[in-house]
Amino acid sequence: MFSSGSLPRLILLAVYLPLRSAFPLSSTPALHAAEDAEHDSSDLWLDLGAAVALVLIGGVFAGLTIALMGQDTVHLQVLATSAEGPERKHAQTVLKLVGKGKHWVLVTLLLGNVVVNESLPIVLDKALGGGWPAIVGSTVLIVIFGEVIPQSVCVRYGLPIGAYLSPVVLFLMYVFAPAAWPTAKLLDWLLGENHGVVYKKAGLKTLVTLHKSLGSKPAERLNEDEVTIISAVLDLKDKAVQSIMTPMDHVFTVSTESILDEKTIELILSAGFSRIPVHAPNDPSNFLGMLLVKTLITYDPEDAKPVAEFVLATLPETSPETSCLDILNYFQEGHSHMALVSKHPGENGGALGVVTLEDVVEELIGEEIIDESDMHDDTQRPAEQPQQSSVADFPVPLNRTLRRASTAPIAKPGYISSITPQQRQHLDNLAPSNLARKPKHTRFPFVKIKRSLQANGDNDGVKGDSAVQGSADENTPLLRS
Template identity: 40%
Template sequence: MPALQYWSFLVAIGVLVIAGGIFAGLTIGLMSLDETNLAILKLSGTVEEKAWAARIEPIRRNGHLLLVTLLLANTVINETLPVLMHSLKWDGYKAVLISTALIVVFGEIIPQAICARYGLQVGAFFAYPVRILIWVVYIIAYPIARLLDWILGHKHGVIYRRSELKELMALHGEDQEGPLTKDEVSVLRAVLELRDKSVLNVMTSLEHVFMLPLETKLDRPTMENIMKAGHSRVPIYASDRGCIIGVVLVKQLIINDPDDAIPLSDIKIRRLPRVTARIPLFEMLHVFEQGGSHMAVVYDSLPGQTEQPGESSRNGEALARIVQPTWTYASPRQADSSGGNVLGIVTLEDIIEELLGEEVRILGSTLRACVRVYMEITGRL
């Protein structure tokens, strides 16, 4: 064999090994990037990552067509190598050993190791050549890809279940060098668990609720008790603690002179929403989002409620089914007796504490400070 032809075959073998390695690496790199990964990178990645994801997304959208194209190209190359080596008049065992070493080391192990780590960058670099290759083998690859779509389905990306997301967050929290702190992971996991918890899990039971009877007079002992309680809102009841008629805001009370002993019945009382203990916390959070109140009375049952736990209640019609009545700034004088037994109260702070995993004290401390300053100024403390 002439020397020129011999070296031409060697160069061709080297080119084929490199090409086979590229196709093998792209198979790992591109197929490991599903549409969910690419969508996330396009929305929240760096400028370079957004550009890389935008290049890859068109060819990755039809995953089976891409897979068949890369495997066809790699198979053709692997089958061509022995033919070229045979043309060099190498012995059988020699050709087998050399081709195996070249394919395994340079055509499989090294490219796949690189692309498994840098799949996004390598995939973006070869995105346009791969697109051309898809059209070259389209007549053969398309029917096979369609058959795979029919048998296996067209996969659009990984969608994690709630439990999987929780464990994913936990793994991020365990990684010391991860992008999320333990507090961030704790809050994220608490948000995912919020749907499985009801008002009953976080409410304050009736016997532990600080409240005042309607006939109370706002004298100095009463104001001191309110200050010590440290709440921003105080429920008001009529005949007994189970007859809650509404709530007063503490910031409305501190402007009154304790020496006047103004009856609580003369203060504007805001009616509270009524909910049942089985309402999921997410639904309760939607109630508080309406902005009318940060407190609700919890009943064991209410007439006409059809909302089931876990259903979405973002629309006004659904909220109307789980909250009775709507908020009003009237001054009620008796409790609505159309519901069941009062179990306690739930506040927005209760839900926030469930999310944070610790008690929220800032607001109560601020109110106590305001009341203390006022009473010091008036010389009554």
Template identity: 50%
Template structure:
């Protein structure tokens, strides 16, 4: 831009200020006698004071924006970012702001407000000397604040962490400069209002907080939210709320003869642990019979239950929390706990809980295995199987295959194939020979419901 163009531009802007000033002075609303400007409009002193005024407005907007940005940052959120953020720059910024806030949150607030007050009180001095006082100064300062004051505040409110971290050294320097005034006021605020340190969420707030994470950059699945809510509720839930009533528990007396009939009852029950009680006293339990002890047992021997070694059967009051029960199960001493009104005494049995019951409370769903009768132990409702469309993705199950042999005994069919592959044509059985049906052998524990 040439010198003549700049001169014309300066004259135009100066003319605008002159017109605005004269219009305001000529307004009927202008009733106060305004002071005459000290500097002629368009002079170097005039432009210097106008630039200083705009700078003060920008600085005031920055102070107000920092007040909004820094005071709006949650300290707990900053600690989370400082310890677990994947963005190294974000983690560094959070640490900078945290170090500043540890000097005193009220101290930072007082310094920013004090700086804003100084700027706002200095602005009329420059405007009065440039364009005179009265309504003209008010009108022009209002326009300047709208243009140069709101934008910094909006930017600081939007990028509070980044701008707060960048300006932390400047704010810290101002804190020491204004310490004789700001520090006593901050301590007075600490004494009157208290500190806002160590703010944490309550469990109910955390549960609501999780619900808001169904959407976003990394949304939580419904199952993840249910599991987290289940864990948060575990310590508040009592064992009596999830136990299986003693009347619904499969038990045996120590004098019961394990013949074919009783062994069939045990196997069809689907349980891997059976509580054992004293003969004739179904409330006095003495231990647990592990079904795996019967693997090599021949029912034709007709031995009583007392002939087998029994595992420990721990007892507890119904008031213990599910977390206490889980802590005990984690010791490995037992995965079944007897709930009794009088633990250690031969009466008062109310029910049992297992590790499976605890896990079901955590995941908020019934665990339905291959041998379950699909019942909810507490409410006696049929447990619903989940839809396998999404669950079975990436999982292969082998199915039953039918094999047939020709008259010479040769194998006429292929080997087992996963369900996900193309199905081989089934060969026709040779006349006079029944097809042999072969199933995959499962580990013995998979034939029983295992209350872990």
């Protein structure tokens, strides 16, 4: 029935099959375990690599938040216009990015940072098997490598880093635009757009003062004079002319009936003023114009003419509340460098004092300007002002007495003999450019001008609400005909 080779084969099968069922071989499970271990090892390194990448990306988002949001818009504008080299280019790049919407940039960076930080625990959970190792690992990685180190670096090098990564941020802004842009517009509506820090005057003065000591190089610091002038300019708008004017008790004035003889001329010259307010007779508070001392160069004091016969310059009037900056703007028109401070500008009476361009400039530089013609210390403070000048205050030196050439007992001064006819003709035409009888128009409403008695033939003057258009002819004589 069976061949000789089939019987041993049947016996072998009958013995092997029960033994294999009772004692399974271990070679097959070991092979599968090796394959699983190799697969798990590759997944672990992949998860760890993904975790490192997420930490680095999260650090970039956190650092860019500091680098871009920490830049003040006003400061960027300053750097973009006044800085040099790479700093200027970086500021222009960042300013262009932030100009698209600072809240839009902020929401984009925060949204990207949240996505990365929320993904990190999931990746570490697979790599570390979940539980407390994943929590501790993600916390340490995020705090140290995702927040502290990147933000510390970007605080120091925020501008160049922000400029270098601006294209990446701009790309992400459009990627996250469906969620980021509406949120940014909502923030703009609720909080307002961020236009940078705008300092008040007090803050600017403090900032300027700090620059005396700030800066690593002497060239970067401000010196004392620069700080004084800048601070004075900031205060000029809020300072009234009443605080810097010379009170009328200390102003050298003359009447229209004053006779310009030798004694009066010497008094005028000794006083050292270039402009002298002229008031109506018997009314020292009603001023009609001012006498320019330069017009007396060719005048012979032996003629003994009254002031009323001279061509007077316009004396504008303003209220004591007018700011120093406003009166400086008026002086820059060139119509006058002196103004009368009055309770009732443009009306008779009420004179309080005078303010000049020199007073405003002294206020700007914080120091008194003393030229070679100053005869006394004039600090514009009432307590230190000299009283109104008189003949006794200024004794007449014999060598300065002015006489007619034909009657001089001694040799006439050299400067008289050296004047040519052409120069004398020019000196005869030194009339004021802004005549009191025909004042020029001014665009400043706080300045009032009234016509002098020369335009009306009386001693009262005429009240004017504003200046009248007009100018002096270049051939206007110094004396009225």
